[in-house]
Amino acid sequence: MPFLAIAFPRIDPVALQIGPLAVHWYGLAYVIGILFGWWYARRLASNERLWGGRSPISAADIDDFLTWAVIGIVVGGRLGYILFYDLPAYLHDPLRVFMLWTGGMSFHGGLLGTTVAMLLFARSRGFSPLSLFDVIAASVGGGIFLGRIANFINQELWGKPTDLPWGVIFPAAGPEPRHPSQIYEAVLEGLVLFVILRVLTHGLGKLARPGFVAGAFIAWYATARIIVEFVRLPDAQIGYLFGGWLTMGMVLSLPMLALGVALMAVSRPVSVKAP
Numbered sequence: 001m002p003f004l005a006i007a008f009p010r011i012d013p014v015a016l017q018i019g020p021l022a023v024h025w026y027g028l029a030y031v032i033g034i035l036f037g038w039w040y041a042r043r044l045a046s047n048e049r050l051w052g053g054r055s056p057i058s059a060a061d062i063d064d065f066l067t068w069a070v071i072g073i074v075v076g077g078r079l080g081y082i083l084f085y086d087l088p089a090y091l092h093d094p095l096r097v098f099m100l101w102t103g104g105m106s107f108h109g110g111l112l113g114t115t116v117a118m119l120l121f122a123r124s125r126g127f128s129p130l131s132l133f134d135v136i137a138a139s140v141g142g143g144i145f146l147g148r149i150a151n152f153i154n155q156e157l158w159g160k161p162t163d164l165p166w167g168v169i170f171p172a173a174g175p176e177p178r179h180p181s182q183i184y185e186a187v188l189e190g191l192v193l194f195v196i197l198r199v200l201t202h203g204l205g206k207l208a209r210p211g212f213v214a215g216a217f218i219a220w221y222a223t224a225r226i227i228v229e230f231v232r233l234p235d236a237q238i239g240y241l242f243g244g245w246l247t248m249g250m251v252l253s254l255p256m257l258a259l260g261v262a263l264m265a266v267s268r269p270v271s272v273k274a275p
Contacts, residue, residue: 005168006167040142072115079109088237134207134211148185156182201213218257
C-alpha cells in the first residue's frame with residue numbers, strides 16, 4: 001500500500017439480506033433521502049414566518065406531491081443516465097433498464113424528471129411552480145449526500161490517481177490511491193448545498209422571492225459538479241469529450257449554471273398577506 005493511502009473499508013453494497021431479497025445501500029439512500037426531503041419540505045411549507053405571510057403551498061400539497069416526486073426522480077434519473085451516458089449498452093440489453101439496484105442514475109436526468117413533475121403538479125393545484133421549485137430545492141441536500149455516499153460504497157464514480165494523504169485505494173479501480181470524488185460530491189453537493197439554502201430560507205427570507213432559492217440550488221450544484229469533475233474520472237464508455245478535459249458532467253452542468261444565475265437575477269419579492 002502506498003504511503004499515507006487509505007484502504008477502502010470494503011463495505012458490503014447489500015445493507016440487508018432476507019432470503020432472496022437484498023436491500024442495497026444505493027436503494028436505501030434513495031428511500032431515506034426522499035423521506036427526509038418530504039419531512040423537511042412539509043416544515044418549510046408550514047412555516048409562514050419564512051414566507052413573510054401565508055405560504056402558497058400547504059403541507060397537504062407536499063404530501064400529495066411525494067408520489068409525483070418519486071416517479072420524477074426514478075424515471076428521469078434512469079432515462080437520463082441511459083440517454084446521456086450509456087445508450088448502446090441498454091439498447092443491447094434492454095432488461096438492464098429495470099435493474100435499478102445495480103446503479104446507473106443521472107442527477108441531471110432526475111432533476112429534469114422532477115422539474116416536469118413539479119410543473120404538472122403546480123398547474124393542477126393552481127399555484128406558482130417557482131414556489132414549489134424553491135421548497136423542493138431546499139429539501140434535497142440530504143438525499144444528494146446519501147446518494148453520493150452510496151456511490152462510494154458501490155466503488156463507482158471514483159476519481160483520478162492522487163498522492164494526497166486522503167487518497168483511497170478502491171480495489172475495483174486497481175492499486176493506485178484515488179481522489180474519493182464521491183465524498184467530495186457528498187460534501188459539496190449535499191452538506192454545503194443544504195447549509196447555503198438553509199441560510200437563504202431561514203436567515204435571508206428568500207422564499208418570499210419565488211425562484212431565488214431554486215436558482216441558488218441549480219447554480220451551486222452546477223458549480224460544485226464542475227469543480228469535482230476535474231478530479232473525477234468520466235464514465236469509461238464516454239471518456240473525455242472532444243479529445244480534451246471536458247466531461248459529460250461539465251457539459252450538462254454549464255447550462256444549469258446559466259439557468260440558476262438567471263433565475264436569481266429575475267426573481268422578485270411577492271407580497272403575501274396573512275389571512
